[in-house]
Amino acid sequence: MAERLRTPVGEPYGTGGRGPSPYGTGSGGPAPYGTDIDGPFPYGADPGGPSPYRTAVEGLRTYRMVAAMWIRSTMAYRASFALTLFTSFCVTFFDFVVILLMFGQVRGLGGFSFAEVAFLYGSTGTAFGAADLTMGSLQRMGRRIRDGSLDVFLLRPVPLLAQVAADKFALRRLGRVLQGLMVLVWSLVLLRDEVAWSWEKVLMVPGMVVCGAVIFMAVMVLGASALFWLQDASEVTNAFTYGGNTLLQYPPAVFAQDLVKGVVYVVPLAFVNWLPALYVLGRPAPAGVPSWAAFAPPFVALVCCAVAGLAWRTGVRAYRSTGS
Amino acid sequence: MPLIELDGLEKTFTVRRKTGLLRRERREVRAVDGISFTVDRGEMVGYIGPNGAGKSTTVKMLTGILTPSGGRLRVAGIDPARERTRLARRVGVVFGQRTTLWWDLPLRDSYRLTHRMYRIPDDRYEENLARCVELLDLGDLLDVPVRQLSLGQRMRGDIAAALLHDPEVLYLDEPTIGLDVVSKARVRGFLRELNAERGTTVLLTTHDLTDIEQLCSRVMVIDHGRLVYDGGLAGLHEAGDGERMLVVDLARELPPITDVPGARFVRADGPRQHLAFPASASAAPLVAAVAEAYPLVDLSVREPDIESVIAKMYGGAAGELTGGPGSP
Known part of the structure; x- marks a missing residue:
């Protein structure tokens, strides 16, 4: 539209010369807003069209603001916050103890050594933890849709996805990331002599964690998009996110080949860590996947984002709100 | 040029109803069935109708929350569903039954977030806030967590929140619902002043006809998704065969x-x-x-009593008219 290109001019209120307050006594003065409906934007800042870059920047800014508000909200109940933090710490800690105990008893799993399994566990754990920390709230959007409180989000001049993702932001979910990261670093220490390291393998480790997190996030957004039609679909999404995370903690050889194929070709979760990790470990890819697939995660992540973005937009347009 | 333009606006919902163990019946409900009207800058319009008439659905389409099923819609030249976030900077919305404020935080924090989200220049923000605080009597409430506010206090807080970014249009959906007489009077006085001095266009949805009588020179009556009356308050009496x-x-x-x-x-x-x-x-x-x-x-x-006039217009829906909150 042409009006988007128009440079805003002058003071938007047209109240110049009416003293310090535009609410001054002269009610017969000029109309505060011009009669031109394509007129300048308030504050001279046309937010512009939906360029993906602008939306992303606005989204990040919004996310920060909303997340900060939620952290402050949590602090409003100090005792409760302290208790949650303590519980969360305990859960994470015991989770960690369980892994230690398990690896204390089992030397290998599906032909994988202890360090190799820890590598799988740590890489998917970090990726999933990061996705859950930032996007985990999306699965709770179903309730917001049911009770109609999503309406309020839609009234704000900032991207909806960022608001929903930052909704009820909980810092305690950082524990999961830290736990995964710890296991990952530990496994790398153990693997430092076992693996024939090269530059692409060194770069592949952070790369797979980042791409893995993005793939998990995209799956979460995709799942949340379904909530616009089916408000109870969050359990289905959980099967792919939480379930996928559990699956990826173990070597593919442990599972039935059909399941592995599904994770490669249907839901691209194998790209989160299996394929690149197997490459790093110098093992053949499962289910007859070519070895170059280990380098595919960035592209898979991009495609996932595109699909999720499209689904999200379609979902928002299909939003039905509630009766009142 | 009108600020709000509706031309044959429609919204249909598909409702699925269980009719048997596995059988489902699909039914199309026309919540808004071809509404056309225009609102000029600075008008104060009452938008009334019985429960389920399509008032809230219309307001939600005007803000871009809902995508119309048919017809044309422009607010300040913008297609709301297409450019929702862009339009959001130019409109203010108060949903009487839903707060935009942060439940656990002081009122002031919600306003600060609005300040940053809408990128309101500091001087405008300070000025608007000071004015709202004065006229809506929010001075003592700014540092109180929203959950501790009474309904009337929260409503005033919500109205202020909707006006900090100098919207050109203000949509009010049941702004006086559940308020006591004093709070109602204060809210009405504030809106009247806002319209007179600022020229803010106001579209008011309400069940309280006193709101309409005291604020609006123009009334639109909607029933079963159709506009049944659009004109002055006085004309309503004649139209209603009063x-x-x-x-x-x-x-x-x-x-x-x-x-x-x-x-x-x-x-x-x-x-x-x-x-x-x-x-x-x-x-x-x-x-x-x-x-x-x-x-x-x-x-x-x-x-004639406006309520009885409108009740006649609805054809016996008077009981609902004065009833409680809207329901689907």
Whole structure:
């Protein structure tokens, strides 16, 4: 539209010369807003069209603001916050103890050594933890849709996805990331002599964690998009996110080949860590996947984002709100 | 050029209903069924109708929350569903039954977030906030967590939040629902002033017809998704086939006045008699006729009760009209 290109001019209120307050006594003065409906934007800042870059920047800014508000909200109940933090710490800690105990008893799993399994566990754990920390709230959007409180989000001049993702932001979910990261670093220490390291393998480790997190996030957004039609679909999404995370903690050889194929070709979760990790470990890819697939995660992540973005937009347009 | 333009706006919902164990029935519900109107800058319009008439659905389409199923819609030249976030900077919305404020944080924090989200220049923000605080009496409430506010206080807080970014249009959905008389009066006074001094266009959805009587010069009545009336408040009386009441005080108690043409005797309280006549007719010849034949001491003309007029228009939906919160 042409009006988007128009440079805003002058003071938007047209109240110049009416003293310090535009609410001054002269009610017969000029109309505060011009009669031109394509007129300048308030504050001279046309937010512009939906360029993906602008939306992303606005989204990040919004996310920060909303997340900060939620952290402050949590602090409003100090005792409760302290208790949650303590519980969360305990859960994470015991989770960690369980892994230690398990690896204390089992030397290998599906032909994988202890360090190799820890590598799988740590890489998917970090990726999933990061996705859950930032996007985990999306699965709770179903309730917001049911009770109609999503309406309020839609009234704000900032991207909806960022608001929903930052909704009820909980810092305690950082524990999961830290736990995964710890296991990952530990496994790398153990693997430092076992693996024939090269530059692409060194770069592949952070790369797979980042791409893995993005793939998990995209799956979460995709799942949340379904909530616009089916408000109870969050359990289905959980099967792919939480379930996928559990699956990826173990070597593919442990599972039935059909399941592995599904994770490669249907839901691209194998790209989160299996394929690149197997490459790093110098093992053949499962289910007859070519070895170059280990380098595919960035592209898979991009495609996932595109699909999720499209689904999200379609979902928002299909939003039905509630009766009142 | 009008600020809000609707042309044949439609919204249909598909409702699935279980009719048996596995059988489901799909049914199309037309919540908004071809509404057309325009609102100019600075107008204050009442948008009324019984529960489920399509009022909230219309407002949600005007803000871009819902995508219309058909028809054309422009607010300030923007297609709301397409450019929702862009439009959001130019409109303010108050949903009476839903707060935009942060439940656990002081009112001030919610305003600060609005300040940053809408990128309101500091001087504008300070000025608007100061004005809202003064006129809505929020001074003592700014540092109170929203969950501790009463309904009336929260509503005033919500109205302020919707106005900090200088919206050109303000949509109010049931702004006085559940408020006491004092709070209602304060809110109405504030809106009147806002409209008069700022020129803010106001679209008001309400069940409280006093809101309409006190604020709006124009009323739109919607029923079953269709616009059944659009015009001045006074015209509503005629459209609703209403009657006005001539109350005459006679010098002494007399038999009912039944011989005056154009009037219908309603009741008598001693020397005072009530005569009904069509709202569209003039009272003057009637008064003259009564004065000629009877010892007239005093008289007054009463406008019909707007509620009964609208109830007539809805066709028996009066019970719902004065009822509680809207439901689907």
